[in-house]
Amino acid sequence: xxxxxxxxxxxxxxxxxxxxxxxxxxxxxxxxxxxxxxxxxxxxxxxxxxxxxxxxxxxxxxxxxxxxxxxxxxxxxxxxxxxxxxxxxxxxxxxxxxxxxxxxxxxxxxxxxxxxxxxxxxxxxxxxxxxxxxxxxxxxxxxxxxxxxxxxxxxxxxxxxxxxxxxxxxxxxxxxxxxxxxxxxxxxxxxxxxxxxxxxxxxxxxxxxxxxxxxxxxxxxxxxxxxxxxxxxxxxxxxxxxxxxxxxxxxxxxxx
Amino acid sequence: xxxxxxxxxxxxxxxxxxxxxxxxxxxxxxxxxxxxxxxxxxxxxxxxxxxxxxxxxxxxxxxxxxxxxxxxxxxxxxxxxxxxxxxxxxxxxxxxxxxxxxxxxxxxxxxxxxxxxxxxxxxxxxxxxxxxxxxxxxxxxxxxxxxxxxxxxxxxxxxxxxxxxxxxxxxxxxxxxxxxxxxxxxxxxxxxxxxxxxxxxxxxxxxxxxxxxxxxxxxxxxxxxxxxxxxxxxxxxxxxxxxxx
Numbered sequence: 001x002x003x004x005x006x007x008x009x010x011x012x013x014x015x016x017x018x019x020x021x022x023x024x025x026x027x028x029x030x031x032x033x034x035x036x037x038x039x040x041x042x043x044x045x046x047x048x049x050x051x052x053x054x055x056x057x058x059x060x061x062x063x064x065x066x067x068x069x070x071x072x073x074x075x076x077x078x079x080x081x082x083x084x085x086x087x088x089x090x091x092x093x094x095x096x097x098x099x100x101x102x103x104x105x106x107x108x109x110x111x112x113x114x115x116x117x118x119x120x121x122x123x124x125x126x127x128x129x130x131x132x133x134x135x136x137x138x139x140x141x142x143x144x145x146x147x148x149x150x151x152x153x154x155x156x157x158x159x160x161x162x163x164x165x166x167x168x169x170x171x172x173x174x175x176x177x178x179x180x181x182x183x184x185x186x187x188x189x190x191x192x193x194x195x196x197x198x199x200x201x202x203x204x205x206x207x208x209x210x211x212x213x214x215x216x217x218x219x220x221x222x223x224x225x226x227x228x229x230x231x232x233x234x235x236x237x238x239x240x241x242x243x244x245x246x247x248x249x250x251x252x253x254x255x256x
Numbered sequence: 257x258x259x260x261x262x263x264x265x266x267x268x269x270x271x272x273x274x275x276x277x278x279x280x281x282x283x284x285x286x287x288x289x290x291x292x293x294x295x296x297x298x299x300x301x302x303x304x305x306x307x308x309x310x311x312x313x314x315x316x317x318x319x320x321x322x323x324x325x326x327x328x329x330x331x332x333x334x335x336x337x338x339x340x341x342x343x344x345x346x347x348x349x350x351x352x353x354x355x356x357x358x359x360x361x362x363x364x365x366x367x368x369x370x371x372x373x374x375x376x377x378x379x380x381x382x383x384x385x386x387x388x389x390x391x392x393x394x395x396x397x398x399x400x401x402x403x404x405x406x407x408x409x410x411x412x413x414x415x416x417x418x419x420x421x422x423x424x425x426x427x428x429x430x431x432x433x434x435x436x437x438x439x440x441x442x443x444x445x446x447x448x449x450x451x452x453x454x455x456x457x458x459x460x461x462x463x464x465x466x467x468x469x470x471x472x473x474x475x476x477x478x479x480x481x482x483x484x485x486x487x488x489x490x491x492x493x494x495x496x497x498x499x500x501x
Contacts, residue, residue: 054312136310137346137405141360141412142336151359155350236352236390 006203014194014204021190022211024104028179028186029172032111036172037165039112040119043070045154047120048127050145070120077117083178086110090182107184111176115168122164126157159230166223170216187211259322260285261415261447262307262338268315269299269306276302278471280316284416284449289442291450291458291479294468295494300451303468304420307449308338336364339409343421345401347393353380353404354389357411365412372411379410383437399430403437410441417441419450455498459483467491 011018047070051063077085090106093099130153138148177188187208195204260283267280276299284290292300305311307318309331317324325334348356357376361367367375380386383403393401402422409417419438423431435457442448442461452458458465459479467475467482467490474488486492 052312131344131346131349133342133344133346134348137340137342137348139310140308140335140338140340140342141408142332142334142364143360144332147363151363152348152350159350232392234395236388236392236395238387239389240387 003203006198006200007207010194010198010200010204010207014190014197017190017194018187018207018211021185021187022215024184024186025173025176025188026215027104028107028111028176028184029169031108032115032172032176033165033169035108035112036115036119036168039116040121040123041154043074043116043120044123044127044157045149046070047124073113074117074120077114078121081178082110082114082175083181085114086179086182103179103182103184106182107176107179107186110179111172115172118168119165122161122168123157126161126164127153129160130156159227162223162227162230166220169219169223173215173219174212258286260319261321263319263322264303264307264316265319266316267303267306267313267318269302269311270314276471277306277313280471280473282466282473282476284447286415286447287445288463289448289450289461290464290466291452291462292466292468293452293455293458293494293498294474298468299471300468301420304340304418304449304451308335308340308418310340332364336360336412337415339412339414339417341402341405341409341417341419341422343424345393345398345405345425347401347405347408349393351392352389353385353391353393353396356393356404357408360408360412375413376407376411379407380404382410382440383407384433397430398426399433402426402430402434406434406437406441416447416449419448419452421451421453423452423454453498455483455495467494469494 047067049063051060053060086107089110090101090103093101093106134152134156135148138152143151176184176186179186180189180192183189191204191208195201198204262284264280264282267277268275269277280299280303282290292303294300302311306313309325313326317326319325320334320338323330325331328334347353348359351359354373354376357380358369358372361372361375362369365372377386377389380389383406385400385403385407388396388400388404393404396404406417406422422438423434426434431454435454438448438450438457439461450458450462462479464476465479465482466473467486467488469490475482475486475491477487482491483495486495
């Protein structure tokens, strides 16, 4: 069949290029989600700092000003398309500062700060969804807010936001294709080249389609596995050698 | 008499315009077991939460060994020495039973891991939970969780242990195991403040019982005196209602 013939031709001639593009796509998604996660974590923690009316006025005002800046960042990046952000930043750097950015580096920067804006809200939600009693318990044993975050709240918040983070990762794999607008040589860009050179648009994009799907699907499975790992085993080992009086007592999950 | 561990002076707490604690004065001495009783909404839990600063009082002072903790700025050191057991247990869900009892010792008291683990195991053994040290909170029953929560508080070797309705969220069959642990603690000389609705228990273990109504302390006396010879009509009415159950 002609279709398979062209798929074969494209793979033979442009396979390496598509593979490289796939690599760049994965790199963009990985860096974007990773850096975005760290940005989100920092902002999320900052936004949930306990600032009380009895704190000194200087502290409260500084907090408010910085908080406003962070909110502005989040809103600007959530309310504009990444394609436009990419164009504005890439050509803006050239126009205003005569900076010729490396497209892949610029792409990683843009996808990171874009993801950071979304992750900030996700992390904040994750932190406030942790039961208030957990904060109170850390307070009652004398932990500072920082210790409480580090040892008790964030581990739970991060577990809770893992599905949303995975979602961001998958979105990043797919949406990194808009960075082709600043000639980042990711999968979509390479596919476009292959399609242009062979004049076989459908077979070329069909291959891209399959690659995108395989990427996203395997990452979904990987994240699910990671979640299960983080939840730990359903059973636990009884400590010591003392005989267990009631056998039913050993492995039951909380029955209340 | 020696200096009280905790002195509460003219303590006030308001949420907005609603005054929950009006003018609370009382002392807790070393080794005392003080139980606070009263109807729902009388301010018992708020009082306990003010004592370990989960709520910031709006007036008055709390003296710990004679020092006003609201002005000394040693809030965290103070909290580490005033333990709390919650109605909803509040075990750290991300940590197993042993780590729940170790994390505070290591991070707040700066103990070595080995020392912290030994102490944690000692107190987990006290509450009969030693064999569960590898379990996670979600794998435990309510009574077991509460016993671990008590061990976690004890691992900090507190001067005073506060109990905020420790059995109210438990199934009736699990109340006994927690009360037994608390009884042993009271007998061991630990200073305790307990908010509870278990009247029989309050009568058995308390050195003093405080009856609260509408944000003030109406009576503060020995269990015998309070149960057999209540001074206020409201105390009598409350006890009658509580005993009927």
